[in-house]
Amino acid sequence: MDDRKLMVLRAIVTDYVQTREPVGSKALVERHQLDVSPATIRNDMAVLEDEGYLIQPHTSAGRIPTDKGYRLFVDRLTTIKPLSGAERRAITTFLAGAADIDDIVHRTVRLLAQLTQQVALVQYPAARSTTIRHVELVSLHPDRVLVILIDSTGRIDQRTLILPVHTDAELDGWRDRLNRAVIGLTPSMAGESLTKLSEELVEDPARASIIIDAVHAMLVADPSSAVVVAGVPNLTRYGAAYETAIGPVLEALEEQVVLLRLLGDAVAEHPGDVAVRIGQENPYVSLRGTSLVASGYGPSEAWATLGVVGPTYMDYPSTIAAVRAVARYVGRFLAEG
Secondary structure: OOHHHHHHHHHHHHHHHHHOOOEOHHHHHHHHOOOOOHHHHHHHHHHHHHOOOEEOOOOOOOEEEOHHHHHHHHHHHOOOOOOOHHHHHHHHHHHHOOOOHHHHHHHHHHHHHHHHOOEEEEEOOEEOOOOEEEEEEEEEEOOEEEEEEEEOOOOEEEEEEEOOOOOHHHHHHHHHHHHHHHEOOOHHHHHHHHHHHHHHOOOOHHHHHHHHHHHHHHHHOOHHHOEEEEOHHHHHHHOHHHHHHHHHHHHHHOOHHHHHHHHHHHHHHOOOOOEEEEHHHOOOHHHOOEEEEEEEEOOOOEEEEEEEEEEOOOOHHHHHHHHHHHHHHHHHHHHHO
């Protein structure tokens, strides 16, 4: 393909993303000051259509890009827009106040949705070397106790259990036992230690089981299997042309397994870079009217994925830049923390 046809394709993608209207040859020449006649551009557009990069929605209309056209645009024609100084400062400021891993993840997904105006997805970091920092027991009611588990990443998990007629002295004793058993251990090692503890406590096995089982359940919960979603209302801003796709997309966004595989598979194909899956390249039928832009983030010991989902006619240069920048900033933030 010669340079002029590539230039025409780039101009059509750019205009269609901005206007969401089919692009005609005369408008293309005027907007982009192309030094050729509209007739020449029409011929180029016809060739691009024959080769599958453009389609004509109806007779006498202009052209719009196909998935194949967007793929060529992303692979060969996209110039990544650098983030402005204000956007970079917004990222650092937004993340600077994060208190723990939950706060980091939720701040990140909101930030990504705001920057891209798409649906943002952020997986919890899979901290392979996480250790237990502290277990706390707090009396809420004469028969209810709040169990709090804090790990080395700052993640806080809490559950309420029923423990009839407990005293502060009893809770203090259990707090000491539990912390001696699990502090400094990985979740799997801590689980084994709790099993041994339960075998040693024979004076009241039923009561011991209530407390130990609650802590054990918190240890085996894997936060990296969770994907946080934000920006779903952004889907509605794409108008009537996208309305029929919203229902299936919303259903897919509710499936955690789908989101984990979607992000993981895309990032695995492009390690260390931003991955872009366009339309029919998505393995899930309900998402084939969308594009995914995704990246890995975080240090090797706490690695995860993030990305955005939106219509195939998204602003790829800006979206790729935002995903790349947020992934790098969050990764640096986690490493420093």
